[in-house]
Amino acid sequence: MAKTLKKINDFLAGLPMTIVAGVFLLIDLVPHLMEEFGGTEIHLSFLPFDPAWVTVIISGIPLLYLAIWRIIYNRGIAKISSALLICIAMFAALAIGEMFAAGEVAFIMALGALLEDATTNRAKKGLKKLISLAPTQGRRIRDGKEEMIPAEEIRKADVLRILAGETIPVDGKILTEETSVDQSIMTGESLPVDKTVGDEVFCGTINRFGAIDITATKVGKDSSLQKLIRMVEDAENKQAPMQRIADRVASWLVPVALLIAILAYAFTGNIVTGVTVLVVFCPCALVLATPTAIMAAIGQATKHGVIIKSGESLEKMGKVDTIAFDKTGTLTYGRLEVSDVIPFDSTLTEKELLTLTASAEAKSEHPLGKAIVARAKGQNLPLTESENFKMAAGKGISANVDGRSLLCGNEKYLTERGVSIDGQVHSTLEKLRTEGKASILVAEKDTCIGVIALSDVLRPEAKDMVSRLNAMHTSTVLLTGDHKKTADYFAKQVGISEVRAELLPEEKVQNIEALREAGRKVCMIGDGVNDAPALKTADVGVAMGSMGSDIAVEAADIALMSDDISKIPYLKRLSNATVKTIKFSITLSMCINFVAIVLSLLELLTPVTGALVHNAGSCFVVLIAALLYDRKFE
Numbered sequence: 001m002a003k004t005l006k007k008i009n010d011f012l013a014g015l016p017m018t019i020v021a022g023v024f025l026l027i028d029l030v031p032h033l034m035e036e037f038g039g040t041e042i043h044l045s046f047l048p049f050d051p052a053w054v055t056v057i058i059s060g061i062p063l064l065y066l067a068i069w070r071i072i073y074n075r076g077i078a079k080i081s082s083a084l085l086i087c088i089a090m091f092a093a094l095a096i097g098e099m100f101a102a103g104e105v106a107f108i109m110a111l112g113a114l115l116e117d118a119t120t121n122r123a124k125k126g127l128k129k130l131i132s133l134a135p136t137q138g139r140r141i142r143d144g145k146e147e148m149i150p151a152e153e154i155r156k157a158d159v160l161r162i163l164a165g166e167t168i169p170v171d172g173k174i175l176t177e178e179t180s181v182d183q184s185i186m187t188g189e190s191l192p193v194d195k196t197v198g199d200e201v202f203c204g205t206i207n208r209f210g211a212i213d214i215t216a217t218k219v220g221k222d223s224s225l226q227k228l229i230r231m232v233e234d235a236e237n238k239q240a241p242m243q244r245i246a247d248r249v250a251s252w253l254v255p256v257a258l259l260i261a262i263l264a265y266a267f268t269g270n271i272v273t274g275v276t277v278l279v280v281f282c283p284c285a286l287v288l289a290t291p292t293a294i295m296a297a298i299g300q301a302t303k304h305g306v307i308i309k310s311g312e313s314l315e316k317m318g319k320v321d322t323i324a325f326d327k328t329g330t331l332t333y334g335r336l337e338v339s340d341v342i343p344f345d346s347t348l349t350e351k352e353l354l355t356l357t358a359s360a361e362a363k364s365e366h367p368l369g370k371a372i373v374a375r376a377k378g379q380n381l382p383l384t385e386s387e388n389f390k391m392a393a394g395k396g397i398s399a400n401v402d403g404r405s406l407l408c409g410n411e412k413y414l415t416e417r418g419v420s421i422d423g424q425v426h427s428t429l430e431k432l433r434t435e436g437k438a439s440i441l442v443a444e445k446d447t448c449i450g451v452i453a454l455s456d457v458l459r460p461e462a463k464d465m466v467s468r469l470n471a472m473h474t475s476t477v478l479l480t481g482d483h484k485k486t487a488d489y490f491a492k493q494v495g496i497s498e499v500r501a502e503l504l505p506e507e508k509v510q511n512i513e514a515l516r517e518a519g520r521k522v523c524m525i526g527d528g529v530n531d532a533p534a535l536k537t538a539d540v541g542v543a544m545g546s547m548g549s550d551i552a553v554e555a556a557d558i559a560l561m562s563d564d565i566s567k568i569p570y571l572k573r574l575s576n577a578t579v580k581t582i583k584f585s586i587t588l589s590m591c592i593n594f595v596a597i598v599l600s601l602l603e604l605l606t607p608v609t610g611a612l613v614h615n616a617g618s619c620f621v622v623l624i625a626a627l628l629y630d631r632k633f634e
Contacts, residue, residue, distance in 0.1 A: 005065065013062040018110050024054035025103050055103030059110035060090055082283050083109070085254045089278035092261075093607055096275050101607035105282045108618050113287075134204065134225055138169035141213065158216045162207045170203050171223050172214035178394045180366065182206040192367060194394035194410070209365065209393035224504075257281040264601055273603055276610040280596035288618050289585035290315075292625035297578040300629050305562040306571055313557030317540045317571060318579035319521045323469060324512065324534075326526035327480040327490055330544055330565065332456040334527070336367060338375040339437055340453035342428060345444075351381060353450040357442050359384040360399040360406045364391060368440055369408070371454050396440075407443040419443040425451070436486030461566040462494045468569040470495070477515070479508050481530065508534040525568065542568070574628075581628055585621045592617035 011017060028051040067083040074081070086105050093102035135151050141159045151169045154160065159175065162168055168181070180192035183205040192208050195201060201214055204225035220226065257278060265274035294311035301308050308314050328334045341350040348356075358376030361369035362383055376383060386399035396409015398417075407417055411429065415421060425441070425448050432439050437453040466476050477498040478491045487501035500511050508524075512534050515522045524531070524538035535541030535556045543556035544563045560567055596613045599605045605613060 009062045009065045012058050013110060013113065015114060017058050018107075018114055021055040021058035021103070021107050021110065024051040024058075025100070025107050028052040028055070028100050028103065050099045052099035052103035055107050056090065056094070056099065059103070059106035060087075062113075063087055063090070063106050063109055080254050082253070082287060085257055085278075086282045088254070088258070089275075089282050092275045092278050096271055096607070098272075098275065098279075098607035101275075101279045101611040104611040105279060108282075109287060111288070135167045135169035139163070139166075152220060154216055154219050156216055156219055158219075159213055160216060161211055161213050162201075163211050164207060164209055166207055168201050168203060168205050168207060168214070170216045170220075171218035172201055172216045174199050174201060175213040175215055177210055177212045178392075179210055179212050180208045180394045182208055196394065209391070253281075253283060260597065260601075268601075268603065270603065272606065273600060276600040276605050276607050277597055279607050280593060280600055280605065280610045280613060283589070283593070286586055286589050288621050289589060289625075290582050292622050293578050293581045293585060293628060296625045296628040297574055300631070301571065301574060304567060304570060305560065305564065306567055307559040307561055309557050309559075313540050314575055314578055315582070316521070317523060317558070317575035318577075320474065320523040320540055320572070320575075322475045322477060322515055322520040323523045323525060323568065324477040324479050324515070324538065325496070326524075326531050326534075327478060327482055327487060328456060329527035330525055331462045331478075331490060331494060332458050335457060336371045336438070336454045337457055338372060338452060339455040340432065341450070342453070343450040344424065345447075345449040348449060351379070353442065354379070354452065355381045355383065356401055356404065356406060357408055357440065357450075357452055359401045360386050360389075360408050360442075361397060361440075362386060363389045363399070364397050366391075366397075368438060368454055369397065372440065372452055404444055408440055410439075411441060414441050414443050414448065417443070418446050419448055420446060421448060433485050434489060436482075436489035456490075458490060458493055459565060461564070465566050465568055466495045469572065472569065472572060474572060475520070477511075479503055479511055479524075479534065481508075505530045505533050509537045512537045525565070527563075542571070577631065578628060581624060585624050588624070589617050589621055592620070 063083055064087055067081060067087045070081045070083065071079045086109050089105050090102045093099070093105070137148050137150055138154050139146050139161045140149050140154065141161055146161060154170050160169065160172065164179075174195055174197050176197065178194070178196045180194050181201055182192045183202055195212075200217075201207075201212075202225070203218075203223035218224070260281070261274040261277040264277050265271055268274075291311060294314050297314055298308045298311075325331055338354070341354050343350060343353045345353075354372070354376050358373045358381065361372050363386060364370065364373075373383075384401050386401050389397065389399040391397045392409070392413060395413035395416075396407060398405070398407050400406070407414055407419065411421060419441075421441075428451055429439055429441075432451070432453045435453075435455070437455040440452045440454070441448055442450045442452065469476055475498070476496045477500065478487055478496045479500050480487050481503055482501055484499075484501040487499050491497070491499045503511065508531070512522055512524060516539070522538045523540040523542060524534045525542040525544075526535055527544035531543075535543060540558065541556035542558045542560065544560055544565075558571065592613070596605065596610060596617075599613075600610055
């Protein structure tokens with residue numbers, strides 16, 4: 001029975017039936033207008049019933065269903081809602097034969113519900129995509145033999161072998177060999193992290209080079225990826241549905257309306273006056289104020305490549321006073337490029353050093369090596385086929401180029417091969433580290449002949465964007481999984497003074513929660529899977545929609561489809577204007593209601609003219625909201 005009622009209610013509350021209700025209400029309006037303002041009485045004798053009855057049935061039944069549902073299931077004062085007040089007015093109008101007035105208040109409420117639904121529907125596919133990243137099997141080593149087993153059968157202390165390119169199925173520690181691990185899913189770092197014996201590796205990250213053996217330390221629900229999934233689930237569950245402003249004031253609105261209507265009838269002796277008071281007291285304009293303004297703002301934002309998923313997030317964005325940024329892929333492009341080519345050998349030019357290094361790295365699979373080769377090819381430098389190419393995973397490579405024996409790698413790799421690193425090299429490396437750059441040392445035989453530095457590329461609009469936010473009295477914070485020096489360098493470049501670096505996803509969440517506990521309204525902007533929990537935990541989450549992961553986009557409330565972070569100040573201004581428009585519309589609607597109540601008490605309005613005034617207030621609210629659509633916020 002309950003399911004049948006729900007289906008009937010949903011059908012009547014849908015857009016097609018609401019349109020039908022509006023058409024019949026319009027048909028009924030014509031004779032009333034002629035009678036009230038033209039003096040000519042017109043009867044719709046060709047119809048066997050009053051057209052407004054269709055509107056009352058179509059729009060009134062869902063309204064009555066909602067009012068009763070809230071009385072039964074809501075707690076305390078929340079049982080008294082705006083739907084209850086409008087139902088009372090509707091039945092009062094029906095009792096004295098004022099069909100149009102009854103149909104009008106029900107129809108305006110139905111229209112408001114449709115507008116609100118149109119702004120709050122949200123896709124929730126991100127969690128499924130996150131779960132799909134979880135490895136389904138692992139290669140266990142037992143008694144010297146390898147066996148593939150389901151991930152859920154892996155137990156703590158099991159020894160697992162991970163081949164190059166495979167996803168690590170559990171958290172663990174490396175027992176043998178060295179490698180580089182792509183752990184961008186967890187930290188957002190743009191570079192694979194070099195790992196050696198004793199280092200920790202995380203579930204869901206990818207082994208990039210060679211085979212490693214690990215011992216499982218955290219399995220099943222305790223693994224990092226599963227914690228990440230749970231954080232997204234928990235944050236999703238914490239999201240409260242947007243509560244209508246009209247319902248928040250209904251606890252006093254309903255008794256006040258009834259009291260005034262009863263007093264009006266008692267003093268005038270005219271039941272029509274009491275009913276008119278109830279009709280004009282209905283908070284339909286109040287109900288429309290929020291969804292119409294939000295719909296216009298969402299339409300405006302869509303034109304600018306900003307997708308806002310819900311009205312609640314737009315309202316909250318208008319109250320945000322702190323914006324937290326991820327670094328990689330957000331403030332930066334998330335791609336490595338050669339930034340410095342520094343020869344230590346006076347006989348070498350920068351182009352010669354780049355040509356030698358690119359020739360040696362041409363067979364490398366490491367992202368740093370590939371970036372060096374890409375730069376050389378971009379400058380049309382002639383590369384030579386290398387010989388005796390060898391790669392030490394996570395350290396560097398050796399190769400012969402034009403008869404020259406070259407080593408390219410990190411400082412540890414070169415010193416292990418007997419290359420002396422003097423003070424000049426050390427000071428250069430330290431300077432590059434403070435600038436947030438990764439370095440490849442190049443040596444010939446036992447001498448370091450140069451260094452090539454690579455850096456993530458800062459978005460050119462980032463500095464101006466932060467400056468504009470500061471001018472709007474909005475604080476900015478950098479939350480990143482990158483190294484502290486790298487984070488400090490990029491934060492200084494764009495003008496962010498508050499930096500929190502080397503953070504795992506759960507630590508980003510903790511930092512967001514700490515900011516909120518300090519009384520700050522926080523917006524988080526990120527692009528990676530690792531940012532999803534923080535995006536959900538923040539008051540508002542904004543994802544880089546074009547380059548960002550599907551999971552980050554689904555987890556966020558707002559997506560920048562063009563990855564243009566210069567849109568952030570625009571988004572903040574639009575949100576501020578939307579909140580102001582909503583407040584103004586609410587104030588205006590309440591003023592119109594107050595004037596209408598006074599006119600009703602003076603018996604200058606009837607239920608029909610009162611309904612028309614009530615309708616005019618709703619139209620004003622919609623018109624004011626519509627002005628948001630074309631307003632300039634640049």
